[in-house]
Amino acid sequence: MLLQSPIIAFTILLLVIFTVPPIFEKIRLPGLVGLLIAGVVLGENGLNLLNSESETIKLLSEIGKVYLMFVAGLEIDLGQFRKTKNRSIGFGSLTFLVPLIAGVIVGRLFNFSWNTSVLIGSLLASHTLLAYPIVSRLGVVTNEAVTVTIGATIFTDTGALLVLAVCVGIHGGEFTALSLITLLIGLAIYSAVVLFGFDWAGKEFFRRSGDEQGNQFLFILLALFVASVGAQVIGVEKIVGAFLAGLAVNDVLGRSPVREKVEFIGSVLFIPCFFVDMGLLIDIPAFIKTLSSIWLAAAIVVALIGSKFIAAFLAKLLYRYNTAELLTMWSLSLPQVAATLAAALVAYKTVNPAGERLINEGVLNSVIVLMLVTSIIGPVITARFASALIVPQTDWAKDKLSTWWQGDSCNVDGQTYHPFTVVVPLYNPQTQRYLIEMAALLARHESGKIVPLAIARGHVQMDDPRLTTALEQSQQRLQGVLEISQEFGVEVSPAVRIDDDVALGICRTSREQNANLVVMGWSRNTGIRARLFGTVIDSVFWSSHCPVAVTRLLSSPTTIQRILVPVGDLTRQTVGALRFAQILADGNQAEVVLLHVGDRRTPPTQLDQFKSQLSDIAAQSKLQVNTAIQTVIGDDVARVIIHEAKNFDLVVLRSTRYRTAGGLAVSEVTTQVIKELTCSIVLLGEPHS
Structure with missing residues (x-):
């Protein structure tokens, strides 16, 4: 009678779904195969714990x-x-x-x-x-x-x-x-x-x-x-x-x-x-x-x-x-x-x-x-x-990717002016200095400004003591920003915003400020809750009107001398990551290495053609940056990137999501790389990615 209880049956199902697929994926079999076998074992011909x-x-x-x-x-x-x-x-x-x-x-x-x-x-x-x-x-x-x-x-x-x-x-x-x-x-x-x-x-x-x-x-x-x-x-x-x-x-x-x-x-x-x-x-x-x-x-x-x-x-x-x-x-x-x-x-x-x-x-x-x-x-x-397979390439000469960050223009004193604005959401005092330094390096290179942003969660009553406390904490987070910015000689416009949703507060402010880039710190929010409700980073990637750079900086950006950019294909998002790395490298007199992990079965002529196209794109930049191209042949893309990154200060990655039918788990190269890299990381996402 106990086994006939709906709660018991549901509990057994949850236990099977939680434990079986990962075991089968470790032995290189699809998780759904494990679920089918679990059904056989638990059914009438097995333990008879579940009844169809x-x-x-x-x-x-x-x-x-x-x-x-x-x-x-x-x-x-x-x-x-x-x-x-x-x-x-x-x-x-x-x-x-x-x-x-x-x-x-x-x-x-x-x-x-x-x-x-x-x-x-x-x-x-x-x-x-x-x-x-x-x-x-x-x-x-x-x-x-x-x-x-x-x-x-x-x-x-x-x-x-x-x-x-x-x-x-x-x-x-x-x-x-x-x-x-x-x-x-x-x-x-x-x-x-x-x-x-x-x-x-x-x-x-x-x-x-x-x-x-x-x-x-x-x-x-x-x-x-x-x-x-x-x-x-x-x-x-x-x-x-x-x-x-x-x-x-x-x-x-x-x-x-x-x-x-x-x-x-x-x-x-x-x-x-x-x-x-x-x-x-x-x-x-x-x-x-x-x-x-x-x-x-x-x-x-x-x-x-x-x-x-x-x-x-x-x-x-x-x-x-x-x-x-x-x-x-x-x-x-x-x-x-x-x-x-x-x-x-x-x-x-x-x-x-x-x-x-x-x-x-x-x-x-x-x-x-x-x-x-x-x-x-x-x-x-x-x-x-x-x-x-051969992929048709974009005519890069006609596509102005050298100005991928260009935002909407505005009119100042009768002249059209394109300000370069970087919005920097601040939350963690321990990491905000490196964030501001990264934003300041980019803004200084483009003769622009940075907008340090602190978000206070809203309440129904504007005189709520909790809101007052949140506003005070926001002001405290912004106090040290001016001093850091003065070191780089860039314009600073600190902002405090009251919003019910942190992610939307960031995106709305960046839109109001006509921002060209959002620079954020890394979020450690993982697990079931993050997968179900999403993280702030996920929401900003989706809602933002401009590129978003999510950073995990282990040292000051001013000390970065070698930047690695893994390149899998020639798309606009890839070239965006390359341009970001070149701008940062130009400010530090650093070196950029473009890493392409080739498949063992790729014809040499096709590999040479890819390298030639990549070299042309890198050379189109007006920046005098030392940019090298490195090709490694290997079956495990993530392993190669992790191994090569040991000699670099920063790795610039793209935000890419893969899906497959039936809810089958698919390993993502980016996810594995992020978990195991021991250097600083920038994860660059285009709008609606």
């Missing part, structure tokens, strides 16, 4: 299933899709239809009905961008083949879910041509309402709600579940509505802090519950029987791998891509996780009046094998061949 039929598991798994498809819709980059819309639709059609046909053939070979065979085909037709963080880290996302594959996801996932809806309807019985037409018309109207209606409603609500992130978060959750319920009302599976809702609010959320919260809740709680439930459904005797007669699982895996390759090969011929682009498109479209698992579970639980399932245990187990195989080999192949 319990109301607690049912509820959390259902939420996880719709959340998984919602996140899959959120992660599709609509901006990238619009850039290569026609080719994305072309490749999407190929990588949908070829696997669909292959799946139908497999189904018929194993004597499944036409309806089940088509459903098997639809399971193979979609794909999950599991290897997206790899191409992002390699800096090849802007390659057309990658962009086309990302855009094709919207077509394959939508098509697969629509086929699922029709197959489920047919399996329910009494399905005529008229009912099919009715379903398709209803689905078309419903899709239009969700995609356009939710997009409009979301933008209106976000515009009117301003900075109320709590209500915005609830609005997004409401949109998800209203769309899911609406799908069921018109006779379509709820995951179709969840996916469409993700697409609908994609533009609304952008890269806002609310999006981070929405994805965080799903990735740490609901989506893992879905994978545990998938493990609970695995019948070990049936699974062993399926694998003993391995032909069905082998046929499905071979059909998927072969058909996805044929689709990528046809796209290569059609759009004249090279071999590296062909193999990258193939490997990116291989992993079958989000839509495939969710649809397979729906089909397995769909029973007609005669008591027959749409797919049997053999197909479900084969899909799980397919997921395990493709989620491992897909990213491996991507890492092997994506490094050879």
